[in-house]
Amino acid sequence: MREILSSPLFGITLSIVAFKVGLSINEKVKHPLANPLIIALIIIVATLKLFGIPHEYFEAGSSIILLFLAPVTAVLALTVYRQRAVLLSTFFPIVLGTLAGSAAAIGSVVLLSRLMGLHEAVTASLIPKSVTTPVAIALAEQMGGISALTIASTIISGLAGNLFAPLLITLFAVKDPVAQGVAIGCASHALGTSKAMEIGQVQGAMSSISISLSAIWTVLLVTLFF
Amino acid sequence: MKYLGQLALIFALCLVGDMIAALLPFTLPGSVVSMLLVLLLLVSGVLKEEHLGESADFLLRNMTFFFIPPGMSIIRYFDVISSIWWQLLLVNLVSMVICFAVSAWTVTLVIRIQQRVVGGRRA
Numbered sequence: 594m595r596e597i598l599s600s601p602l603f604g605i606t607l608s609i610v611a612f613k614v615g616l617s618i619n620e621k622v623k624h625p626l627a628n629p630l631i632i633a634l635i636i637i638v639a640t641l642k643l644f645g646i647p648h649e650y651f652e653a654g655s656s657i658i659l660l661f662l663a664p665v666t667a668v669l670a671l672t673v674y675r676q677r678a679v680l681l682s683t684f685f686p687i688v689l690g691t692l693a694g695s696a697a698a699i700g701s702v703v704l705l706s707r708l709m710g711l712h713e714a715v716t717a718s719l720i721p722k723s724v725t726t727p728v729a730i731a732l733a734e735q736m737g738g739i740s741a742l743t744i745a746s747t748i749i750s751g752l753a754g755n756l757f758a759p760l761l762i763t764l765f766a767v768k769d770p771v772a773q774g775v776a777i778g779c780a781s782h783a784l785g786t787s788k789a790m791e792i793g794q795v796q797g798a799m800s801s802i803s804i805s806l807s808a809i810w811t812v813l814l815v816t817l818f819f
Numbered sequence: 820m821k822y823l824g825q826l827a828l829i830f831a832l833c834l835v836g837d838m839i840a841a842l843l844p845f846t847l848p849g850s851v852v853s854m855l856l857v858l859l860l861l862v863s864g865v866l867k868e869e870h871l872g873e874s875a876d877f878l879l880r881n882m883t884f885f886f887i888p889p890g891m892s893i894i895r896y897f898d899v900i901s902s903i904w905w906q907l908l909l910v911n912l913v914s915m916v917i918c919f920a921v922s923a924w925t926v927t928l929v930i931r932i933q934q935r936v937v938g939g940r941r942a
Binding site for chain 2: 608609611612629630633634637638648651652655656658659661662663664665666667668669670671672673674675677683685686687689690691692693694695696697698701702705706709711715719722723725726727728731732735739741742744745746747748749750751752753754755757758761762765767768769771772773775776777779780781783784786787788790801803804805808809812816
């Protein structure tokens with residue numbers, strides 16, 4: 594049994610099946626809170642716990658899925674290219690929007706961490722959390738943060754964006770599709786972008802380009818101020 | 820064969836992106852560099868949409884799936900997180916909402932200013 598479970602095929606199969614179940618529940622329930630990714634994660638955790646399967650066995654397979662995240666991010670360029678007309682006409686709003694958003698993310702983390710009396714290393718881990726995970730980890734390490742906390746925080750931000758983006762759009766009355774896309778990409782990187790692409794093509798493209806721009810802005814801001 | 824060619828190209832572009840990222844004097848991950856590289860190649864006409872084609876669209880359509888491994892890392896790091904989990908959740912959620920609102924409003928505001936400037940010029 595151990596030979597089967599420790600094979601990378603186990604983690605890959607479990608992930609695909611769990612995600613498929615998540616998708617079909619999402620289709621039936623048709624509620625934004627019935628998020629396919631969160632359902633999949635719950636199914637995987639439950640399966641591992643129920644059968645006492647060590648996390649390392651699952652990781653043998655999931656590390657292979659993880660390899661595909663770079664190509665997925667790279668081909669996001671295609672969604673941006675398809676909306677190049679919109680991108681050109683709204684170049685300044687996008688550049689300034691991502692700058693303001695990145696600054697707001699960093700500023701709010703510093704302020705909230707102080708208010709709650711969090712340790713400096715924890716604050717440093719949280720500062721870059723709204724950008725894509727590899728940038729966030731590199732920046733957090735540069736500032737003396739704990740990369741595990743950074744990874745968890747980028748995932749929380751991304752999941753929250755994926756989950757709450759439609760709600761936030763309504764709450765803040767964001768009517769412009771460009772503004773919707775930039776906000777999603779800026780606040781919750783690629784994980785939010787996958788939701789932006791469901792909302793619309795313009796939103797998906799703007800969210801994609803915002804991942805790059807907010808990463809660049811955050812690198813600049815952190816280098817300047819920390 | 821078509822799909823294999825497309826996938827080979829996508830992976831090769833990621834490798835080039837990683838190489839460029841390693842040479843850069845500042846922190847920017849290979850995946851983000853690759854995305855900017857692919858965009859540059861598409862805009863300059865070196866790369867055509869059909870070169871990436873169905874394989875790229877397959878990856879994009881199923882994008883959320885590829886976030887299962889990083890999602891599971893929350894469980895892996897649970898020991899580190901557990902002592903401050905509610906502070907972590909609160910800071911992240913509040914800051915995420917602030918970032919969302921500020922960027923959305925800035926974009927809307929700048930678009931409006933732009934329209935007024937353009938409208939002013941026309942008048």
